[in-house]
Amino acid sequence: MVDISKRFGDFYANKHINLELRQGEIHALLGENGAGKSTLMNMLSGILEPTSGQIYLKGEAVQIDSPNKANQLGIGMVHQHFMLISAFTVLENIILGDEPTSGLLLDKASARQRIENISEQYGLRVDLDARVQDISVGMQQRVEILKVLYRGADILIFDEPTAALTPQEIDDLMLTLKALTQEGHSIIIITHKLDEIKAVADRCTVIRRGQSIDTVDVATTTANELANMMVGRNVVFQTAKEPAKPTEEALLVENLTVQDYRGLNAVNGLSFTVRQGEVVGIAGIDGNGQSELILALNGLLPIESGKVYVKGEDVMDHSPRAIYERRVGHIPEDRHRHGSILDMSVSENLAIRDYKERQFSNNGFLKEQAMDEHARELITAYDVRTTSEKALMRSLSGGNQQKAIIARELSVHPDVLIAANPTRGLDVGAIEFIHEEIIRQRNENRAVLLMSFELDEILNVSDRILVMYEGKIVADLPTEETNEQELGLMMAGTSYEEVLALRAEGSEG
Template structure:
């Protein structure tokens, strides 16, 4: 890609970027949220047209008019925010646009068999018959990857492919990527996980504020070097915090039972309490009831039985607005589906929890002057990078969308802040910022419940860690008394009492 420039009005998302990818290499693309990485890859995959610049494949100039052209040229993209149709099955989503048909009728069984075989070949096992709306985000990521592999692309673009995968799934994906490049395929990997770049990438191109800064051999640089190239300053990988001083119980969960969409119990007699002035992290492999638990706590899903108490008052099965008005903030795991209305302006999104109250409205009439003024204040306070509060939320980068949601929730001063996957797909600078904000809430005496698939994040931010397995809390540990190995065993289903016995046994053996 030579001198690629992409303008949106007067804004240059890409400004003369150069990118050269070799056959049979894994080439990382690194940059802050909003640096222009996804825009550049959307141009390569045919979703956008460049304002200027040229693209060459094997030395031949090509014009990529749309995704179909890209597919024909052997270019496929796995998007960070999934391009899936919820009401379709897994197999229908994967074959969409390349369907096996006979006389215009979809050969459904053939498609399902092909998908099942493909998923087994690449170690991405999934039921081809299940509806996408009924599977977890981690499983939806697998569907996106399989969709690209099904089309037989020679250049595969992975946009944050490991953001929602478990450590084991990440290892499997890295193994798959290595096998693909052995076949002569090229992979462009957009990721903010510097350790992944160090582990799997051959070369890395760094983009900052729409311009390509440098392309380096990964073996010749450190993670700290890459981080500083990306943000243009020194970055801390550890969140500074004083020892927690928890006070009274704020949120209490007693024998909670919750079902998923198909009527199967996924939260099973779960008990947990969170105190003021602490961060409680929930660690677990995706699909063990985390999403349903958070939905039940925030009124988005019905509890079958059990009780939820806020400051000793029962809030079980109350409406979401009632729960938020009593002092619960919620940063959802899927910012596009549940956190924002993408077509609305940034200002309107920042007012979603308060638009019906003064001064945002009077007697049912919205005051856009006050809504926009409040948004400008939050944009400045939370460093949300945007041209204006009046741009649609969909125009912001993922990191700035997340900052907007966090600004909206924290500004209401909730007693309990429930955050799920708060740094999914974010760069190290944005992660550093959001972690500081969570610790600030804890230091102000608020209770914070953090759900994350990132063990590093759980260990970095939490004061206590509750491990969930098969819908139950199997152990609660103090962060300064545990490690990844112990958490990994608990996540796999070991009871905390069993781990203590193992430790005692090991000591007596010694």
């Protein structure tokens, strides 16, 4: 990609960027949220066309004016925001646009066999008959990866591919990426996770505010150097915090049972408490009931049995609105389905929680000026990169959509904050800021329940950790009494007692 620029009106999303991808390499693309990474890759995958510049493929100039043209040229992209049809099955989504036929009929049997072979080869198992609307974010990510592999792309672009994956799934994907390059594929991976870049990438191009900063060899560049190039300053990776001083109980869950879309118990007789002035982390492999638990606590999934109390008040079977009004904040796992309305403006999304309050409405009429002023304050405070508070939410990058949702939920200072993967898709500078904000909520005597697939995030921010396995809490322990290795064992089914025995054996050895 030579001297590539992309302009929207007077705004340059990309300005004179150069990017070279060699055959058989993994090339990382690193930059802050809103730096223009996805825009650049959308031009390579045919979703957008450059305002100026030229793309060359194997030395020949090419014009990529559609995703179909990109597919014909052997270029496929796994998007951060899934390009899936919710009402279709997994199988239908994978083959859509490239359907095999037998005579005049759709040949689903041969497609199924081919997809199952790819799934087995790369460890990307999914339920091909499940509807996309019923599967987890992690499963949807796998479907997107399978779509590209099914089409046999030579150049694969991965936009934040591990944002919704568990640590084990991330390790498996890294092995998959290496195996693909050994077979001659070339890969561009957009990621904010510096450890992943160090683990698999050969080279890394850093862009900041739409312009190239440098391309470096990963092996000879430290993670700190990459982070500093990305944000233009030193980044602190460990959040400073004083020991927690928890007070009274804020959230009480008793014998909770919640079913998944298949009618099976995803949460199975689960009980725990979260007190004011503490951060309680939930660690577990995706699919062990964490997602269903978070949705049920916020009124977005029905509860089969059990009780949920917020500051002593029973909120079981309350609507999401009623739970909000009990001063419960929710940073959802899926920012599109449960966190925002993409075709509303940033201003409207930032007021959508409290639009009925007198601050934003009068006798049923919205105070747009007050909403816009409120939005501008949050945009500045949380560094949400947008052209205007009037811009549609869908026009923001994924990371900036996430920052807007976090700004909305934290700005009301909820008594209980329930956060699911809050830093998904955020760059290291934004992660540093959000972790500090969560600790600030805790220090102001608020209760925080944090669910994250990032064990380093759980260990960094939490005061106490709950480990979930098969819908139950299998361990409840202070953060300082465990580590990533022990959490990984318990997440995989090893009992706490067995972990203690292993720890004792290790100390004796």
